[in-house]
Every structure is written in C-alpha cells, then in structure tokens.
Amino acid sequence: MFGKRSLDGPTPTPAAPAVAPPPPVARVQAAVGAKPAPAQAAPRPAAPAAPSAARPAAAAPPAVSANPRMMPSAVDDGSGPEYRSEAYYRVKSTIFNALIETIDLTQLAQLDPESARDEIRDIVAEIISIKNVVMSIAEQEALLDDICNDVLGYGPLEPLLARDDIADIMVNGANAVFIEVNGKISKTGIRFRDNGQLMNICQRIVSQVGRRVDESSPICDARLPDGSRVNVIVPPLAIDGPTLTIRKFKKDKLKLSNLVEFGSISPAGAKILQIIGACRCNVLISGGTGSGKTTLLNTLTAFIDPTERVITCEDAAELQLQQPHVVRLETRPPNLEGSGQVTMRDLVKNCLRMRPERIIVGEVRGSESFDLLQAMNTGHDGSMGTLHANTPREALSRLESMITMGGFSLPPKTIREIIVAAVDVVIQAARLRDGSRRITQITEVLGLEGETIITQDLLVYEIQGEDQNGRITGRHKGTGVGRPRFWERARYFGLEKELAQALDETEQA
Ligand SMILES: Nc1ncnc2c1ncn2[C@@H]1O[C@H](COP(=O)(O)OP(=O)(O)O)[C@@H](O)[C@H]1O
Ligand SMILES: [Mg+2]
Numbered sequence: 047m048f049g050k051r052s053l054d055g056p057t058p059t060p061a062a063p064a065v066a067p068p069p070p071v072a073r074v075q076a077a078v079g080a081k082p083a084p085a086q087a088a089p090r091p092a093a094p095a096a097p098s099a100a101r102p103a104a105a106a107p108p109a110v111s112a113n114p115r116m117m118p119s120a121v122d123d124g125s126g127p128e129y130r131s132e133a134y135y136r137v138k139s140t141i142f143n144a145l146i147e148t149i150d151l152t153q154l155a156q157l158d159p160e161s162a163r164d165e166i167r168d169i170v171a172e173i174i175s176i177k178n179v180v181m182s183i184a185e186q187e188a189l190l191d192d193i194c195n196d197v198l199g200y201g202p203l204e205p206l207l208a209r210d211d212i213a214d215i216m217v218n219g220a221n222a223v224f225i226e227v228n229g230k231i232s233k234t235g236i237r238f239r240d241n242g243q244l245m246n247i248c249q250r251i252v253s254q255v256g257r258r259v260d261e262s263s264p265i266c267d268a269r270l271p272d273g274s275r276v277n278v279i280v281p282p283l284a285i286d287g288p289t290l291t292i293r294k295f296k297k298d299k300l301k302l303s304n305l306v307e308f309g310s311i312s313p314a315g316a317k318i319l320q321i322i323g324a325c326r327c328n329v330l331i332s333g334g335t336g337s338g339k340t341t342l343l344n345t346l347t348a349f350i351d352p353t354e355r356v357i358t359c360e361d362a363a364e365l366q367l368q369q370p371h372v373v374r375l376e377t378r379p380p381n382l383e384g385s386g387q388v389t390m391r392d393l394v395k396n397c398l399r400m401r402p403e404r405i406i407v408g409e410v411r412g413s414e415s416f417d418l419l420q421a422m423n424t425g426h427d428g429s430m431g432t433l434h435a436n437t438p439r440e441a442l443s444r445l446e447s448m449i450t451m452g453g454f455s456l457p458p459k460t461i462r463e464i465i466v467a468a469v470d471v472v473i474q475a476a477r478l479r480d481g482s483r484r485i486t487q488i489t490e491v492l493g494l495e496g497e498t499i500i501t502q503d504l505l506v507y508e509i510q511g512e513d514q515n516g517r518i519t520g521r522h523k524g525t526g527v528g529r530p531r532f533w534e535r536a537r538y539f540g541l542e543k544e545l546a547q548a549l550d551e552t553e554q555a
Contacts, residue, residue, distance in 0.1 A: 130235060134189075137179060139239060142193055144173045154197070163194050201247050202236045203292075207270070212294055214336065219287030220244045226336070229481025241287040248278045248288050258382065259288075267362070267379060270295070275362045299366050302345040310338070311485045312522035314551035315505050317544065318488060322471050323349030325539040326404070326428030327532050332441035333475035338483040339432035340364050340408065342475050346430060350404065354428070357400055359393040360408030373400065390414040391452075394421070407431035413452025415445050422468035438472035438489035442499055445469075459497050466493050470532055472501070478509075480518045490531050504530055505552055524552025 148169055154162050167190050174186060181189070195204035206215050206225060214226040220238035224231055238244040245259075252259050252268040259266045264283045268276045273295035280288040300308075306316045322329060323346040331346075333339040347367045350356060357373045358365050365374075375397070380387040390407065391414040397405050398421055405421050407414065410431045422429045435441035442465060449461050456464075474487035486507040492500040504527050509520040527549065536545045 130237070135237075135239065137181075138189060138192060141170060141173050141177070141179070141189065142196065144177070145170055145193065145197070148173070151197075159198060162198055166190075166194050166197055196243075200251065201243060202238055203247065206234070206236065207272075207274070207292075207294070210296075213296075214294065215290075215292040217244065217288070217290040219284075219289065222286075229477055229483060244288045244290070245280065248280065248290055251276055251290075252278055256381070257379075263382070269362050272297075273363070275364070295364070296341075299344045300341050302348065305342075305345060305485070308482070310483050312552065314524070314548045315485065315488065315522045317548035318505065318552070319346060319473070319485075320349050321536055321541050321545050321548065322473075322488075322532070323347070323428075324351070325532060325535045325541055327470035327535065328422040328427060328468055329430040330410075330441055330445070330469055330472045331430070331432040331475060332435040332438055332472055333432070334434065334436060334477060337475040337477045339475050341483075342473065342485065343406070343408070343430055343432050347406065350428065354403040355401065356404045356406060357397045357402040358406045358408065359390060359397060359414075361390065362408075364408060365406065367406075373402075391417060394418055397421070398424075398426075402426055404428040404430070409433065410445070410448070412448055413454075415448040416452055416454055416464075419445075419449075419464050419468040423464065436476075438474050438487055438501060438503075441472050441474075442469070442491070442501070459494075462494055462497065462499055466491050466499055470535075478518050480512075480516055482518060484520075485522070490527075492531055502527060502530075504549070522552065524549055526553055 145166070149166070154165065157165065170190055170193055171186070174181070174189075191204075192202070195201050200207060202223070203215065203217070206212055206223070211227050212225045213229075214231075216224040216226075216231075217238075218224070220241045220243065223234045223236040225234055226232075238247070248259055251270065252266045254271070255268045257263075257266050257268060259278050259280050261280075261282060264280045266278045268278065270276060270292070275293040275295070277291045278288065302311075302316050302319065305311050306313055311319065329346065331339045331342050333342075344365050344367075347356070347365065347369075350367070350369055352369050353371070354369065355371045355373075356367060356369055357375065358367065359375045359377070361377050363374055363376050367374075375393045377390050377393060378386065378388040390409075390411065394405065394407060394414045394417040398417070402421075403426065405418065405426050406429065407418050408431075410418060410433045415431075415433075418429065418431055433441055433444060435444045445465055446458065446461050449456070449464075450458075454461075469491045472487075472489045472491065473485060474489065475483065476486045477483050484507050485505075487503055488505040490502045490504060492502050494500065503525045505522055505524055507520055507522050509518055511519050513519050528546075530545070530549075533542060533545065536542045
C-alpha cells in the first residue's frame with residue numbers, strides 16, 4: 047500500500063530483487079530528519095534512489111554486509127542499561143535511510159499506530175533481507191523496534207518511557223542520557239543519532255501542546271500524552287545540545303501505606319499525617335526537587351472527606367484526587383506570540399470565586415503564595431501546597447520573601463502575622479544521600495514572639511547510621527509534645543484519642 051522504490055540505497059541499480067512491483071511513489075518526507083523532501087514524480091519503476099533532502103544528517107552509511115558482527119548486545123528488553131554498539135548505529139542509519147526513501151510518511155500518518163508499525167516492520171524486514179545484513183532474529187527485533195520508535199514515537203526515549211521504575215529522564219545532548227531510578231541517578235547506554243534527531247524529537251514533543259522550540263524561543267514546557275512533564279531547553283542557551291528533562295508520570299501514585307512500607311515515615315507518623323489531613327489543618331509541604339513533595343501532597347489528599355469541594359491548581363496536573371467533588375485547574379504558558387498566559391496567581395484568585403472548601407496548590411512559587419494564605423485565613427481550612435525549601439523554617443521564610451517579592455508592600459511583621467495565622471503544619475520531605483526519600487520533620491507553627499515565628503517539631507527523623515548495603519538507617523522520633531496546637535481541631539473532628547495515641551507511639555520509637 048505504500049509507495050516503494052528500489053531499496054538498495056544510494057547506488058543506482060536496476061530493479062532490486064524481491065521487491066513487489068513498485069506502486070506509485072508519493073512524496074517522501076523524513077520523519078525524524080528535518081526538512082521535507084522535494085515532491086517526487088509519480089509512478090516510476092524501480093527508480094534509482096535519488097539522494098533525498100529528507101535524509102537525516104547522519105554519517106554516510108557504510109557497506110552494510112561488511113560488518114557481520116555488528117551488534118554484540120543490541121537486544122534490549124528495556125530493562126537494563128540499553129547498550130548499542132557503534133556498528134549497530136551505522137547499520138541502523140543505513141536501514142533507516144533506505145526506509146525513509148521508501149515509505150510515504152503522509153500516508154503512514156493516516157494509519158493507526160498498530161498498522162503503521164506493521165507496515166514499517168514489513169518494509170524494514172525487506173530492506174534487511176535485500177541488503178544482506180547479517181543479524182540474528184533477536185537483533186533484528188531490536189532494530190525493528192528502534193526504527194519504529196524513531197519513525198512513530200520518541201525514538202530512543204521510547205524504551206525509557208515504557209519503564210515504570212524511572213522517575214526522571216535527563217537528556218543532555220545526543221550522547222548523554224541519564225535516568226533516576228530509586229532515587230539514584232545513572233547514565234544509560236541510550237543515545238541519539240545526533241543532535242538533529244534529538245532536536246526533532248523535542249520538536250515533536252512540544253508540538254503536541256501547540257508550541258515550538260528553536261533559537262528564537264529556546265525554552266519550552268510541555269507534557270507527554272501520558273501526563274509526564276517535560277522541559278526543553280535548546281542551543282544557544284543549552285551549550286552542549288538540546289537538553290530535555292522528563293518527570294515521568296506515575297500512574298499508580300504511592301499511598302501513605304507505601305510510604306510506611308518504604309520507611310519514609312513510621313506507622314505512628316503516618317497516623318499523625320492522616321489526622322492532619324482529615325482535621326483540615328492548613329499544610330505546607332516543603333522539600334527539594336524530587337524529594338517527594340507532590341507524592342506526599344497526593345497521599346494527604348486521600349484523607350479529605352468525600353463531601354468536600356476541592357479545587358486544585360497546578361502547573362501541570364499531577365495530583366490524582368480520589369474524591370468525587372474535585373475541580374482541577376492548570377496554568378497556561380504564553381503562546382507563540384507571547385500572549386494568553388494564565389498564571390498560578392490568576393488561578394488561585396479565581397478559585398476563591400468558585401466556592402471551594404479546600405484549595406490545593408501544586409507548587410507555590412511566587413505571588414500566588416499571598417492568595418493561598420488569604421484563602422487559608424478566610425475559611426478554606428485544609429488548604430495545602432508544596433514549596434521548595436530545605437527545612438520548615440526556611441519554608442516559612444521563603445513564603446515571606448515570595449510575598450515581599452510579589453510586590454505587596456506590607457511590613458515584615460504583618461506578613462508574618464498572616465503566615466502564622468494561616469499555616470498550621472509544615473511537613474518536610476527530603477531525598478537522602480542513599481537515594482531514599484524520607485519525611486524528616488512534622489512541624490507546627492505556633493505563633494509570633496515579637497517578630498519571630500515560633501515553630502515546634504512534633505516528629506523528627508534521626509539518622510543513626512548506615513547498614514551494610516549503604517542504606518541510611520534511622521528512626522522517626524516524637525519530640526514529646528503532648529498537645530499540639532491543632533489538638534482542638536482534632537477534637538472537633540473526634541480524632542483527639544487517635545492523635546494522643548499516635549503521639550505516644552512516636553515517643554516509644
Ligand atoms: N517516599 C517515597 N519513596 C519512594 N519514592 C518516592 C517517594 N516519594 C516520592 N517518590 C518518587 O520520587 C519521584 C519524585 O517525586 P515527586 O513527589 O514528584 O517529587 P517533587 O514533587 O518533590 O519534585 C516520583 O517518581 C515518586 O514516585
Ligand atoms: Mg512536584
């Protein structure tokens with residue numbers, strides 16, 4: 047069904063063997079190579095393959111059969127370091143070039159992904175046999191998958207995107223791809239043909255959200271269809287080539303019980319968190335990048351009463367609330383002309399007119415902090431947000447500076463008064479040096495003494511040492527507070543006995 051021509055590469059040869067009588071040749075366009083090819087003339091029997099503008103800027107293809115042992119360990123099931131040899135990339139590039147000269151990508155685009163994949167597989171298998179490439183069935187399968195991914199998907203990123211254990215994918219130019227698994231960052235064997243291919247994949251990703259990256263707009267945020275968050279920054283700003291950062295979307299968000307299993311929090315600590323969520327404390331979750339703030343926020347929302355109306359505001363929707371009455375809002379970056387931006391502050395302000403009972407802000411970064419605090423202070427108890435800081439104290443001072451920098455000319459003392467009136471609890475998340483994520487502090491905001499905000503830890507994580515596998519050991523220890531400030535609140539919700547019991551347990555830890 048596709049326009050097929052001679053499959054034997056740049057050297058003109060009369061009628062390639064084993065190819066079905068060539069149907070009309072339509073326009074050939076590179077899928078991953080950049081420019082569209084010049085329109086090709088209509089039916090032509092076994093024409094010599096004209097050098098096509100569509101060809102990706104890859105190295106000149108070598109004689110393929112000259113290197114029979116080219117793929118020492120090309121087979122990759124997507125579960126290990128994805129090693130591919132130099133020779134493998136050469137063969138792949140030859141076959142890929144032959145493929146894009148053969149198929150018509152506009153027609154291909156009209157097929158559903160399954161049939162398109164089948165179509166490509168057929169043609170590639172044919173090319174392999176015509177070119178006499180020596181490879182095992184398994185190697186051939188790996189090559190087929192890689193090529194399908196290049197043409198139809200996100201190329202070499204596909205096997206990484208398919209893995210559920212990866213938290214982040216970091217691409218620093220064509221030859222350096224890093225992943226984070228279980229809190230540890232490692233380099234993979236994955237690479238792109240060149241920066242051109244990487245750039246095209248970046249383009250493909252951001253075009254899905256109606257944007258473009260190039261020298262004039264070299265920074266872009268986007269989202270993959272599965273919900274993963276993507277940031278792209280390209281040359282000239284990124285010096286060593288297009289740089290792509292993907293925070294993979296986890297379909298099955300961790301629950302509080304999982305955090306207990308992993309030792310991120312003790313069972314008694316989890317009970318306290320549950321009470322904090324249920325008795326409508328206003329909560330800030332503080333932590334570094336990738337420390338588990340969003341995950342923690344999501345687990346806390348599990349304890350919101352199903353009757354409450356909850357509104358979430360996020361830069362990219364990550365939270366997965368299970369309640370029936372949830373409105374999810376998302377900010378919008380400016381369009382190509384630089385207009386149409388909707389900021390977090392716009393959303394939070396608008397939220398207040400939507401009769402929310404709780405407002406949840408994915409990440410507080412700027413002037414919206416003021417509106418969130420106002421909301422917390424005006425009857426939207428149980429509102430929550432995350433913010434970037436290394437200790438609960440720092441979180442509170444960051445909040446203060448966000449308000450100051452947001453252009454509200456209020457005296458520091460007034461800002462602090464607003465903060466202490468609004469925030470009940472700060473929960474600190476951290477990623478420790480062994481890669482594990484822990485809740486390191488549950489801290490209450492007590493009030494102002496003079497101009498200083500007074501806080502009180504309810505629970506702290508004490509590091510004790512390291513086990514033989516290099517994993518950090520420690521314990522979550524209560525600080526002996528008998529009656530936290532939210533005691534009355536807990537009592538109002540009938541949870542004071544549970545709270546007392548959980549606090550007792552933390553001290554016995
Ligand atoms: N307690 C935890 N134990 C193990 N993995 C976790 C834990 N908390 C979060 N993660 C994982 O860490 C990654 C980053 O978490 P996330 O909550 O998005 O971080 P942040 O919002 O702080 O940047 C996610 O893949 C998440 O599944
Ligand atoms: Mg987050």
